[in-house]
Amino acid sequence: MVPAFETSLQNARELERQLTAHDIEVTLAKPPAKACCGGSCGCGSKIQVLVREEDVPRVQALMQHEWLEAVRREGVDPANLVALKVGESGLLPCPACGFVGEYVGGACGDCGLQLDEA
Numbered sequence: 001m002v003p004a005f006e007t008s009l010q011n012a013r014e015l016e017r018q019l020t021a022h023d024i025e026v027t028l029a030k031p032p033a034k035a036c037c038g039g040s041c042g043c044g045s046k047i048q049v050l051v052r053e054e055d056v057p058r059v060q061a062l063m064q065h066e067w068l069e070a071v072r073r074e075g076v077d078p079a080n081l082v083a084l085k086v087g088e089s090g091l092l093p094c095p096a097c098g099f100v101g102e103y104v105g106g107a108c109g110d111c112g113l114q115l116d117e118a
Helices: 009-021 053-073 078-083
Strands: 002-007 026-029 047-051
Touching: 002 009, 002 053, 009 026, 009 047, 009 053, 047 053, 053 078
Parallel strands: none
Antiparallel strands: 002 047, 026 047
């Protein structure tokens, strides 16, 4: 199992329900300690959502579909997203992690969310 998400318990439980409904095996686990955490840094507690490594592409496709559906609900044609540019680099921030950079194989260069057809 590999970490797919790190989020609050409430979000982790929702992701667990969503992924399980798509026949993706999920395990919730405590993430490794962060370098900043000595218990007093103010970080909220997080849970990792683990999936089988072979299911990562399915998780990415599902998250891309969910994101595109959210874009459609806002009245934006996803085909026009390439025309939307922000920041000095002229690139869109990743909706999952906020990273602004070139896509790698159609995916976010930081978190790997599939944003464009590879």
